[in-house]
Amino acid sequence: MARLYHVPLSPFCRKVRLVLAEKKIDVELIEERYWEADPDFMRRNPAGKVPILKMNGRTMPDSMAICEYLEEKNPTPPLMPSSAEGRYEVRRLVAWFDDKFHQEVTTKLLYERVNKKLMKQGYPDSKNVKAGARAIKYHLDYMAWLLDHRRWLAGDAMSIADFAAAAHLSSLDYSSDVDWTRSDTVKDWYAKIKSRPAFRSILSDQVPGFPPSAHYNDLDF
Template identity: 65%
Template sequence: MNTNTQTTRLYHSALSPFCRKVRLVLAEKKIEVELVEERYWESPPDLKRRNPAGKLPVLRHRGNMLAESQAIIEYLDEAIPSPALMPSTPLERHEVRRLCAWFDDKFNDEVTVPILTERVWKKITRQGYPDSRVVKDGLRAIKEHIDYLTTLLETRRWLAGNSLSLADFTAAAHFSCLDYISDVDWDRSEVLRDWYATIKSRPAFRSILADQVPGIHPAPHYAELDFG
């Protein structure tokens, strides 16, 4: 491992959407990063030293330790201005942040956490078997989210407007974790499937599509670019 403190390093977990959004933004900004996988559920003591909140992701960039995924990606967009992933007016910027919060809060609570906890985390941390009722609740909730996103994408090129933004990478981070275990019904919305196919084909997505979580095989279409 490179011990130069100037190397950009991300302490992460492969199937965490919060870590994935940072990886996607780093890649879109063409910042080379050294990935360090953390078994955060074992509360490694170094994690709390790097981030007093004891959570992933933690990014070391230019010698500074940065925490909280939304704060990190806004920092990256300000510190490395090109390509810009935020629009210019306060109102457009609000829409990007509203949708980032939509995914990291509402979508995460209603869809990502229930499904990933039951289907992935219980297996990885050896804490029992999936509760199918919880998974069903998550699969019911994702339908409403897909329908809402469809109404947005019917009048917009990207999720928050006509430019690619942090909102698209935040959304794609959540969807890609669910798609790894094949829990997105892409047939429900043609515009959403097209949106995901477009973002998935960006070079920034390559590292995410190459992920292999020990003991959890990705769905066959996970890394395919023409999955529709």
């Protein structure tokens, strides 16, 4: 069986978990406190980051590289378009969420409110929290614009781009940091993707000391 070294609320780990589950690949989840820089962990990935997937005799870091590997090895169901233009758009949006959204929102909200406490790095910086709360509005509006023109974020079919976005939003939704009243379009998209069987293990995550929001695992939120 494959092994995934992960952190429950990490959006990068969640993206990989969603792809594995959608493709019905059994995986053993091993929680890794990467910030402790355990020597065994550092040997698996000298970059000191999760996720790390051990599969088919390989040890693989980097969430998007893992997702594309899984897509090439297990093409059914497809999570990347067949056209070069479609694949470009998926990769562009994955980079948007894993770079821009991550820096402007996830690090300002999830990392300040949860990760700092877990890592014993002090209290949240209120300026960062306020900046993240402002920035997420822009990103939700951008998602609403995309979904007004497309069935899914990158086009007519669900893709890794949807999983990247849902991974970030689900991590933030754990602590009620997403205003779902801002866009019915985005809320409907999230309800649709949240109801997929691939999401079940994510919705059962529990982080000691941080209970999830009341609606977190409610499919009809």
